[in-house]
Amino acid sequence: MAHEQLVFCSDKETGLKAIVAIHNTVLGPAMGGTRLWNYATEEEAINDALRLSRGMTFKNAIAGLNIGGGKAVIIGEVKKIKNEALMRRFGKFIDGLGGRYWTAEDVNMSTQDMEYIRMETRYVAGIPEAKGGSGDPSPVTAYGVFCGIKSCLNKVYGSDSLEGKKIMVQGAGNVGSYLIEQLVKEHAEVFVSDIFEEKLKKITDRFKVQVVAPTDVYDRDVDIYAPCALGATLNDQTIPKLKCRIVAGGANNQLADEFRHAKMLKDRGILYAPDFLINGGGIINVYFEQQGNYQRDKVYQKAGDIYKLNTDVINLAERNDITTHEAALEIALKRIEDFANLK
Numbered sequence: 001m002a003h004e005q006l007v008f009c010s011d012k013e014t015g016l017k018a019i020v021a022i023h024n025t026v027l028g029p030a031m032g033g034t035r036l037w038n039y040a041t042e043e044e045a046i047n048d049a050l051r052l053s054r055g056m057t058f059k060n061a062i063a064g065l066n067i068g069g070g071k072a073v074i075i076g077e078v079k080k081i082k083n084e085a086l087m088r089r090f091g092k093f094i095d096g097l098g099g100r101y102w103t104a105e106d107v108n109m110s111t112q113d114m115e116y117i118r119m120e121t122r123y124v125a126g127i128p129e130a131k132g133g134s135g136d137p138s139p140v141t142a143y144g145v146f147c148g149i150k151s152c153l154n155k156v157y158g159s160d161s162l163e164g165k166k167i168m169v170q171g172a173g174n175v176g177s178y179l180i181e182q183l184v185k186e187h188a189e190v191f192v193s194d195i196f197e198e199k200l201k202k203i204t205d206r207f208k209v210q211v212v213a214p215t216d217v218y219d220r221d222v223d224i225y226a227p228c229a230l231g232a233t234l235n236d237q238t239i240p241k242l243k244c245r246i247v248a249g250g251a252n253n254q255l256a257d258e259f260r261h262a263k264m265l266k267d268r269g270i271l272y273a274p275d276f277l278i279n280g281g282g283i284i285n286v287y288f289e290q291q292g293n294y295q296r297d298k299v300y301q302k303a304g305d306i307y308k309l310n311t312d313v314i315n316l317a318e319r320n321d322i323t324t325h326e327a328a329l330e331i332a333l334k335r336i337e338d339f340a341n342l343k
């Protein structure tokens with residue numbers, strides 16, 4: 001599936017250099033956050049925008065949302081370039097796309113930035129709750145991940161109870177900490193790892209969990225490994241070390257090489273919950289805002305559907321002897337194709 005449109009935005013006065021990638025708009029306007037990153041080259045920024053926007057197409061499609069896939073990147077060092085003028089200029093560029101692309105937060109972008117963008121365009125979501133927006137998406141993302149974990153447990157152990165199950169949560173950030181809260185409530189035995197002491201302290205002050213050094217995450221004897229930090233943690237070095245039966249977490253792009261590493265996990269008998277399916281709670285949250293009908297209970301209901309969707313993916317993978325990653329892509333693609341035929 002090829003990309004539909006790639007837009008370069010450049011403004012001398014504010015120093016703005018941005019790229020908007022629209023991958024697919026069959027299901028609706030393209031939607032995905034803006035990432036601000038100090039890319040070494042323009043080519044690197046283009047590749048990231050292309051890769052991330054494609055990912056959004058599948059994430060949005062499998063979640064059952066009527067939006068397509070898109071993503072924007074702003075090139076530069078956050079501390080040097082971020083200000084109101086640059087954000088508003090960026091907003092003007094988005095407005096110029098006439099609603100083909102809607103933005104929201106991603107790495108290094110805040111709800112305050114969304115407010116600046118909103119001054120110039122209505123094609124933005126992720127506004128603070130106090131201003132009538134959907135606010136921080138992390139609790140909803142964590143809830144979707146939690147539902148994905150439970151559906152995996154049901155498949156592997158015949159019950160979705162977390163009681164006494166050992167789970168390694170990598171990353172005690174926004175998603176990781178909300179996830180830990182739910183896991184502890186259901187009496188799971190939680191292990192946590194982070195590279196920052198203060199993040200760990202925030203968790204150990206609130207919950208009875210065991211801290212694990214970042215280097216000891218992969219060979220820990222646990223039932224579930226939940227990556228909630230960086231991408232590409234499932235790779236040639238880590239997969240052979242894993243002792244868990246389930247991998248299910250919130251991080252984006254967990255598989256270093258999506259098809260090869262999904263197959264490696266399958267061959268090792270480890271059930272992998274596709275990241276773009278179970279971390280869809282965040283986009284579900286902004287989607288309801290984008291639709292102009294934000295209702296928190298409806299948002300959680302939709303995020304709760306991740307349990308069944310993940311079960312469907314696992315069953316399809318089993319039936320066709322394919323990986324869960326391939327099965328999830330197949331379901332997402334089919335939804336887009338069915339819709340394209342309807343149109």
Ligand code: NAD
Pocket residue numbers: 137138139141170171172173174175176193194195196199214228229230231250251252279280282283
């Ligand atoms: P965050 O920055 O709040 O948390 C990430 C945490 O991981 C930080 O505490 C960081 O110190 C830690 N970390 C970094 N490297 C580590 C390592 N090697 N070992 C252990 N910990 C490490 O980010 P977040 O919003 O919680 O997002 C976490 C992941 O989930 C990201 O991959 C993000 O793209 C993805 N995601 C987030 C959302 C959301 O709603 N926030 C939605 C979808 C996907």
